[in-house]
Amino acid sequence: MPLLETKNAGGYFAKANINGVVVSFHLTPFGQRQLLDAGIQPGKKFPLALLADLARAGHAWTTPSMAEQAGIFYAEQFDLNLVGDESAEGLFAACTNDGKLDDLHLVAWESSGRPILKLLCGACRAELPERFTLNVPVTLLSLGALSQLEAQGKMPAGDSVLGRLRESLAADLSASWEAFRRQNASRQAGLNFDRPDELDLG
Numbered sequence: 001m002p003l004l005e006t007k008n009a010g011g012y013f014a015k016a017n018i019n020g021v022v023v024s025f026h027l028t029p030f031g032q033r034q035l036l037d038a039g040i041q042p043g044k045k046f047p048l049a050l051l052a053d054l055a056r057a058g059h060a061w062t063t064p065s066m067a068e069q070a071g072i073f074y075a076e077q078f079d080l081n082l083v084g085d086e087s088a089e090g091l092f093a094a095c096t097n098d099g100k101l102d103d104l105h106l107v108a109w110e111s112s113g114r115p116i117l118k119l120l121c122g123a124c125r126a127e128l129p130e131r132f133t134l135n136v137p138v139t140l141l142s143l144g145a146l147s148q149l150e151a152q153g154k155m156p157a158g159d160s161v162l163g164r165l166r167e168s169l170a171a172d173l174s175a176s177w178e179a180f181r182r183q184n185a186s187r188q189a190g191l192n193f194d195r196p197d198e199l200d201l202g
Ligand SMILES: [Zn+2]
Pocket: 095, 096, 097, 098, 099, 100, 120, 121, 122, 123, 124, 125
C-alpha cells in the first residue's frame, strides 16, 4: 500500500512499492486534494489502485530525480512495510524494456521499414538512435488521444503495447475510491480499539 508523505517544501507526495521497488510519485494539487478528500492523512497508507487511478489521469507521476530528492532507497520498503498489491501493480504503465516507471513516453519509430511502438522510460529513450515519429508523455494520454493517434496513422494499429495501455486507461477504479471512503468512514465512526491500523481492501 502506498504512503502519503509531506514534502519539506510543502505539499505531499506518495511512496509506493511497485514490482518490488519503492517509487516516489509527485502529485498535482488535484491529486493531493483527491487523496485528502478521500480521508487519507499524511503518514497513512492507502490502496495502490487509487494511486494507479491518479497516475493514469496524469495526477501522479515519477521522475528519476524524485527518488534522490526524497532519499528513497530500496531497503526502505522493509522499514515502511509498503506491501505490494499485485492486482493494482498491473494498472501502472511501465517501460516496455525494463519495467521502470520514470518519465514514461509512448514512442514510435521505424526500424527497417517496420513500425515499432513502445512505452519507454527516459534512460531507454536516450539510448535509441532512431528518430521518433511519435513521442508523447504517458501522463498526457487518454483513450480518446490514443484513438486519434491511431486514426492519424501515428502508431501501428492493434499493437500489444497499445492494447495494454488501453486496458489500463479503461479500468473503472471509481469503486476502489468508494470502497476506501466507506471503510475509512466506518473506521472513524467506530472506537478503533480492536481494529487494525491499516485498511485492507484486498
Ligand atoms: Zn526503460
